[in-house]
Amino acid sequence: MPHPLFEKHRALLGEAQAAIARRTHWSPYAENPRAYGETALDDGAMAFEAYRDAQFYLDQPGVQGRGGEEFSPYGLPLNVSYPRCSPDALIGAARAAMLPWVRAGIEARSGVCLEILARLNAGSAEMAHALMHTTGQSLGFAFLTGGPQAQSRGLEALAWAHREMTLIPEQAEWQRSEHQRLEKRFMVAPLGVALIIGSATQPTWNAYPALFASLATGNPVIVKPHPTAILPLAIAVAVARQVLKEAGFDANLVTLLVGDPDGPVARDVALKPDIRLIDYAGAPDFGNWLRDAARQARLFVETGGVNCVLVDSTYDYKALLKNLVLSLCLDSGQLRATPRAIFVSREGVQTPDGLIEAGQFGRDLAFALGKFVEEPARAVEVLGAIQSPATLARIDAASELGEASAEVLRFSMPLVHPKWPEARVRTPLLLLASADQRDIYMEERFGPIATVVITATSAESLALAETTMREKGALNFLVHSTHPHVRQLAEDVALRVGVALSFDLTGAALVNQPSGFADFHASGANPAASCGMIDAAFVANRFYFSQIQQHYLPPSSIDWVVDL
């Protein structure tokens, strides 16, 4: 008998499965805040305020104290405290909850996941404020990417998982001869307990695919948020627990692990033998540590890299500049998909209006950046605020490096947010380097920092972009070229390196805004990520088909072995 929650949402799941196989534009959850009510964002602000200066309620086991010291990049102390639970208690509770969840079957688990998504969707406005005041995203960007688009990614992972789980029948009669007749039963079985290590800049967008892929395939999930961005994932965990409870399941299938400020909890937990799946999106140092140390678990790690841009020639120079400025400014470069190195050759950029010399291109890009940020009220809606003081320090260090050994095309400058005077807002830093200054551009400087790299030829640009992306990793490669041979070579580079390739982006289609159900956000083929997102492997690595077989009848078929 189908589970009622599955019945309730099965049409949406069907549409989602059609969408992953079609890859046209599809937004399962409304992306306009007004679709959630005329006053949705204001109501969300009130809901967010209610969390502040209070204890966040979670009835989890093994509470050892309370923790949480979030402070908004917009200048607001959150003062929310969360229960700090013993990791072993959470793991024990997760394991205890697992078998009934597994035995409940695919439809029950999928139905519960779909209901969690529906509740998260209803709370999108509240989540937007929680995200804004932890990640520094602008409210609009937080709503869009951390609300409906993050939910969409969760649904996408669920749709893949459902597809991969349902190919195999629940049982089969296997007969080779009259003496070899077996009844086989198959069940989707989880790897074990899943750990999600939350991102500081896109907590929900990064966590939801992992959460729903793991949960749907039977794995209990422990969510360990980044210490600076606990609230969004605490809200999501609370929603998941509520739905699980209502559906008659053990709420400890999804728990929140808040770190001990005195100890590196994430590192300890990541090495526990019972943790069999780990999802992490964030800085490469921790990602590399996971790859070295957490050998008992399957890893789904995204650490970004140096996304490259090649500017060879264009049909529309101004549109190119505008699009690039927007990509560089979006969320102050605090997206792993933001362009970092922009290659242009001394042969210049061919445009319908003539050749633009390489240095001129750099100045034009700096000028366009300046024009964009000269209206703060408009600019902050795209830039948001700087999530971490470490990013501010990174901007300063890159400025000094640029001044000392390269050239600064445009310095990063503070911008006063019209509404949040304490907000950490900075305009992007744009450097100019030569092809041999690899220490300048062959490193991901997370934040609003990009480098224009002057090469001898577009062929050298391609070669350097390939080396950079192969060694440092990359999620995408943006190429502006009107020349078929350059485009062909760029395709070869993309195939060899394993990056998504975009040609000639102009207008509002940004290279760092991957679209759910259409785009693959990572390939797993270069150091930027250990897996593709979202594809079959992303979900299929989280479960196996458990098999139980039983012989039909006591046969006398092998009396030839020996007559006892």
Next chain:
Amino acid sequence: MPHPLFEKHRALLGEAQAAIARRTHWSPYAENPRAYGETALDDGAMAFEAYRDAQFYLDQPGVQGRGGEEFSPYGLPLNVSYPRCSPDALIGAARAAMLPWVRAGIEARSGVCLEILARLNAGSAEMAHALMHTTGQSLGFAFLTGGPQAQSRGLEALAWAHREMTLIPEQAEWQRSEHQRLEKRFMVAPLGVALIIGSATQPTWNAYPALFASLATGNPVIVKPHPTAILPLAIAVAVARQVLKEAGFDANLVTLLVGDPDGPVARDVALKPDIRLIDYAGAPDFGNWLRDAARQARLFVETGGVNCVLVDSTYDYKALLKNLVLSLCLDSGQLRATPRAIFVSREGVQTPDGLIEAGQFGRDLAFALGKFVEEPARAVEVLGAIQSPATLARIDAASELGEASAEVLRFSMPLVHPKWPEARVRTPLLLLASADQRDIYMEERFGPIATVVITATSAESLALAETTMREKGALNFLVHSTHPHVRQLAEDVALRVGVALSFDLTGAALVNQPSGFADFHASGANPAASCGMIDAAFVANRFYFSQIQQHYLPPSSIDWVVDL
């Protein structure tokens, strides 16, 4: 336009895809040698003889000399020499061959793979002799498992790969608004160069799934056979290269890497940065080394473990003994799926004829083993020969250990092969240990060695089996019980540990003969293997969807950014 080889074989591929989703018995390739001609096995013997005392022809690049010193476990020097090629030359050639193979598309690659399988199938009898005289398998077992059943596994992997590759369309038009309109193209792209490290005991059965999964998804494959079992994989590589050439592709998409006797070639090659996939089936020490050292590659490692048997109660005691004897004797325990530890409690085995005391069960099993091997002509067809002198040493060491600290229920004894007097044939060694003698039974002793473990209760048997399989790994768990509660607890154990569970096997259905298109041979959830075999993850981890997108028109949609 469909590729002619795809057209030729597409019906078979369709049947295979239906079979993986149905999981009833299906043998795509005839399992009776006579189906290949009345004199097929004799013809195969002649073909095998033609390889002996000769140079094996392979037109590969980077030849540095010749190597190969295979010696049949049946007492025959093979004296075949193979070209020894520089690993870097093979990797370079593989990378050079890759892009045209990728661009050829899914149907061309699948068609070529299907044709290779058809040619391998036609050569099954020749392969049987090559396998017999390298692995020690009996001719009948070599033909069945190394011929049609190995090919069947290759086809199964190909069917999964084809399913996973074809969900995504080749192109899609994506439109979010009139200003965001993109044409997206998708292509299956490989991770890189794949390395298969061949098994000494089941080279084709273990290699074919990897070979066809990797090749079909676009990865060039380097096959590094075990030094004692080169010929079977050399034949397979030669067949693959011939088909590739005939179809107009670069033969270096599949190459043979024969080790330098003076150096550990496998270890060197496994660490090359361009090797992105490694398949290995064999001993745990090398498998564990791979997991520690080969961090640049995705690993598909099967190392076996301690498969457990629980004997609690039965409807047919003699049938139980016969089935178990056959499983223990099959290929002299040189299968990773062979039962190793047989738990029986001091409460005895309940049978329709009364209670069998635990010690009596041990003696009955030893007696049944003795009865089976007392007719050598019959026994050698099941036992085959011992592949490696190391296994003989392992039998002797286990005998000594048993005599010193436990009890030997039946010693291993040489058996004279009626046709091959020099063959290394040994009867199985059966030990008896108590529950606390973990050093006796909690270790995989690869070869014809098994231990009956006496416990206090079936509950203790279940607990010890769970600990053993969780810590040491296991591919399967065989339970004889007429009690519903024991069966339920066994199912819980199987789910927690991740092993295939079989109840009450009697007759010719052996726990160590997994059936293609029906059984999952490994789960990836315990130390016996790092992946499930064969499932979606096994193939989906070998490729990603490469994406190329292009903007439609130069839009003026973001003039709000800045009017340049």
